[in-house]
Amino acid sequence: xxxxxxxxxxxxxxxxxxxxxxxxxxxxxxxxxxxxxxxxxxxxxxxxxxxxxxxxxxxxxxxxxxxxxxxxxxxxxxxxxxxxxxxxxxxxxxxxxxxxxxxxxxxxxxxxxxxxxxxxxxxxxxxxxxxxxxxxxxxxxxxxxxxxxxxxxxxxxxxxxxxxxxxxxxxxxxxxxxxxxxxxxxxxxxxxxxxxxxxxxxxxxxxxxxxxxxxxxxxxxxxxxxxxxxxxxxxxxxxxxxxxxxxxxxxxxxxxxxxxxxxxxxxxxxxxxxxxxxxxxxxxxxxxxxxxxxxxxxxxxxxxxxxxxxxxxxxxxxxxxxxxxxxxxxxxxxxxxxxxxxxxxxxxxxxxxxxxxxxxxxxxxxxxxxxxxxxxxxxxxxxxxxxxxxxxxxxxxxxxxxxxxxxxxxxxxxxxxxxxxxxxxxxxxxxxxxxxxxxxxxxxxxxxxxxxxxxxxxxxxxxxxxxxxxxxxxxxxxxxxxxxxxxxxxxxxxxxxxxxxxxxxxxxxxxxxxxxxxxxxxxxxxxxxxxxxxxxxxxxxxxxxxxxxxxxxxxxxxxxxxxxxxxxxxxxxxxxxxxx
Numbered sequence: 001x002x003x004x005x006x007x008x009x010x011x012x013x014x015x016x017x018x019x020x021x022x023x024x025x026x027x028x029x030x031x032x033x034x035x036x037x038x039x040x041x042x043x044x045x046x047x048x049x050x051x052x053x054x055x056x057x058x059x060x061x062x063x064x065x066x067x068x069x070x071x072x073x074x075x076x077x078x079x080x081x082x083x084x085x086x087x088x089x090x091x092x093x094x095x096x097x098x099x100x101x102x103x104x105x106x107x108x109x110x111x112x113x114x115x116x117x118x119x120x121x122x123x124x125x126x127x128x129x130x131x132x133x134x135x136x137x138x139x140x141x142x143x144x145x146x147x148x149x150x151x152x153x154x155x156x157x158x159x160x161x162x163x164x165x166x167x168x169x170x171x172x173x174x175x176x177x178x179x180x181x182x183x184x185x186x187x188x189x190x191x192x193x194x195x196x197x198x199x200x201x202x203x204x205x206x207x208x209x210x211x212x213x214x215x216x217x218x219x220x221x222x223x224x225x226x227x228x229x230x231x232x233x234x235x236x237x238x239x240x241x242x243x244x245x246x247x248x249x250x251x252x253x254x255x256x257x258x259x260x261x262x263x264x265x266x267x268x269x270x271x272x273x274x275x276x277x278x279x280x281x282x283x284x285x286x287x288x289x290x291x292x293x294x295x296x297x298x299x300x301x302x303x304x305x306x307x308x309x310x311x312x313x314x315x316x317x318x319x320x321x322x323x324x325x326x327x328x329x330x331x332x333x334x335x336x337x338x339x340x341x342x343x344x345x346x347x348x349x350x351x352x353x354x355x356x357x358x359x360x361x362x363x364x365x366x367x368x369x370x371x372x373x374x375x376x377x378x379x380x381x382x383x384x385x386x387x388x389x390x391x392x393x394x395x396x397x398x399x400x401x402x403x404x405x406x407x408x409x410x411x412x413x414x415x416x417x418x419x420x421x422x423x424x425x426x427x428x429x430x431x432x433x434x435x436x437x438x439x440x441x442x443x444x445x446x447x448x449x450x451x452x453x454x455x456x457x458x459x460x461x462x463x464x465x466x467x468x469x470x471x472x473x474x475x476x477x478x479x480x481x482x483x484x485x486x487x488x489x490x491x492x493x494x495x496x497x498x499x500x501x502x503x504x505x506x507x508x509x510x511x512x513x514x515x516x517x518x519x520x521x522x523x524x525x526x527x528x529x530x531x532x533x534x535x536x537x538x539x540x541x542x543x544x545x546x547x548x549x550x551x552x553x554x555x556x557x558x559x560x561x562x563x564x565x566x567x568x569x570x571x572x573x574x575x576x577x578x579x580x
Contacts, residue, residue: 059501062579069399070575079578089173091401092409097185107397111415113165120406127288130165132158137274152213154271156434165285182248189241192234196574204228214422240429256280263426305354312483314343317371330531352447382536398475410461481547500551500568508546548572
């Protein structure tokens with residue numbers, strides 16, 4: 001037995017112990033970690049108040065591998081794949097399937113996926129767009145008159161793209177078959193798993209609304225006895241287990257050419273949206289070239305349209321021209337808010353199913369001249385840039401993995417809104433997405449609903465490159481929180497010198513594009529709130545969810561740190577990071 005094999009066996013044996021989180025620490029109890037070991041990476045001194053907030057745990061440091069997600073059970077699955085010799089793509093695929101079981105309100109076979117992959121062999125980043133299109137029967141003429149596409153029901157569903165995306169990822173970069181990687185997810189769905197605290201909380205938060213939009217079959221599955229689960233309650237999805245097993249063995253065709261596709265098509269057609277088997281045959285994931293923008297000497301990567309990753313890129317490109325570290329907390333937050341408002345307005349007006357004209361607009365917006373023009377629009381007062389059609393709701397699941405060879409995967413999956421469309425697809429156990437609700441109902445919009453078209457997409461896996469290799473993997477769940485959480489986390493690390501755990505735990509804001517409100521975490525200081533109000537910002541409900549973020553930093557050994565991996569997982573969900 002090799003020393004590596006011995007290490008893996010020891011790690012697997014000690015797995016339950018490794019999950020324990022560290023205690024609460026002061027976020028500024030020590031000098032901020034940076035490349036030279038003494039000051040933030042942009043060279044500016046820290047400006048945060050030492051008592052501003054407490055991070056909830058220590059960052060997780062590992063030497064070679066890392067798996068991270070919002071669920072301990074999901075992270076365990078990814079960790080085991082890595083410890084047993086699988087690569088980062090294998091781990092991510094195993095985690096994605098498990099996530100669809102343990103976070104059924106956010107993720108699953110009935111949704112979409114988007115991925116950024118770093119291939120250490122190719123020394124190249126690849127983007128994978130696994131989002132689905134509207135079925136052939138979708139039309140603005142079929143929806144009720146009004147400003148929005150229906151949020152639930154058959155008219156809200158797009159053809160699921162996740163399975164095709166995962167199969168494409170497995171075929172190109174995987175080293176193990178799905179039949180092996182999905183065994184834990186199948187077992188959890190069939191035999192039962194104990195539900196986590198925050199997921200039970202989300203489940204019960206939306207339980208009163210479920211009878212208003214969920215089918216009787218879905219209600220019976222999710223609210224047995226009329227109530228949501230309590231933390232630790234065993235949950236079983238036997239029909240979903242059968243479908244997972246069928247797809248794991250049969251691959252793409254088992255989902256898009258057989259009884260599963262027929263069940264989805266029949267559900268939508270019966271509900272008034274004609275859907276054919278050809279709609280499923282046409283569904284294909286796309287390998288795409290990531291877009292990039294510079295921030296603090298790094299290249300930030302996002303997927304191109306129909307993803308709205310340009311929001312992250314444009315906002316960070318705007319902020320790259322400001323010395324945020326020298327600003328007061330209120331002034332810094334004002335500039336972050338305004339950069340995001342400008343970027344959201346651009347995406348809402350521009351992004352949809354891509355064409356050459358759309359891509360030309362995006363590339364122009366990300367040029368130095370385009371960013372300078374946008375930057376010049378930020379003044380001392382708040383800009384009124386609300387866009388009602390841009391108020392995406394919903395939620396998402398994020399996970400990432402890095403293996404010993406240096407391959408890295410940043411992956412998101414989502415059924416869009418909480419519990420998606422409210423529809424089960426026949427006897428498959430699949431909860432169908434409501435991604436079509438993200439289309440615009442306005443004719444002439446680049447994001448207007450149409451058959452065969454994909455909507456402007458909110459799920460944004462992130463990757464940040466330094467000197468041509470990954471330095472950060474990151475994601476923030478929660479619809480329009482995605483670019484906002486990524487931006488604030490990167491500013492926290494690269495401008496304020498926080499470590500990844502501090503960066504994702506820190507108080508956040510959320511820009512609400514539908515009404516121009518800014519929602520601040522409750523522990524943002526009162527003087528900051530007063531300053532923002534004086535600048536013209538309207539403050540909303542501090543209790544509203546600001547997304548949950550994850551971040552992994554790949555240290556290369558500068559300043560005596562590493563080489564190693566350092567992970568932070570947001571306290572706002574149940575997540576954990578593990579590695580070896």
